[in-house]
Amino acid sequence: MTAVTEPSVDVALAATYRKSISEHYKDLALKLQVALNTQDLSLVDGLIHDDFFDVTGPPGMFPDGPEGVRQHILWLNRRFKDAKWEVQQAVAEGTTVVLRVRFTGTETEEGQPAPVGTRFTYAQAHFFEGRDGLLVQHIGVRSEQDISQ
Numbered sequence: 001m002t003a004v005t006e007p008s009v010d011v012a013l014a015a016t017y018r019k020s021i022s023e024h025y026k027d028l029a030l031k032l033q034v035a036l037n038t039q040d041l042s043l044v045d046g047l048i049h050d051d052f053f054d055v056t057g058p059p060g061m062f063p064d065g066p067e068g069v070r071q072h073i074l075w076l077n078r079r080f081k082d083a084k085w086e087v088q089q090a091v092a093e094g095t096t097v098v099l100r101v102r103f104t105g106t107e108t109e110e111g112q113p114a115p116v117g118t119r120f121t122y123a124q125a126h127f128f129e130g131r132d133g134l135l136v137q138h139i140g141v142r143s144e145q146d147i148s149q
Helices: 009-038 041-046 065-079
Strands: 048-054 080-093 096-107 119-131 134-143
Touching: 009 041, 009 065, 009 080, 009 096, 009 119, 009 134, 041 065, 048 065, 065 080
Parallel strands: 048 134
Antiparallel strands: 080 096, 096 119, 119 134
């Protein structure tokens, strides 16, 4: 019969370290959702890396880094009257964070995802990667099948 032993201190410390890193990056991603909902642009400085890049953001519309995130937050809140991002689930592993979000808002411009004046809701998933203690990359996915008028 093989005896069950406790993990070595190194293994236990490594697991604790991984969890604390994961929680740190998850906290950053959740605080970014607060910045989106409140338009508190001062929050961005402690969240976003200078090399931040939004993979799925509108090409060429916003610069990389914290200034681009600030501009994007303001644009989204102008574009979608009464915009609200509600985090339904947050999962983190190492430096990667995934948020499942319910977005609601009223369209104020012609184009997608809905006609002007339409209040709608859709599901979103946001994937963040962290580096040097800050968020450095974002990939967003939305489900337009969930749009309700």
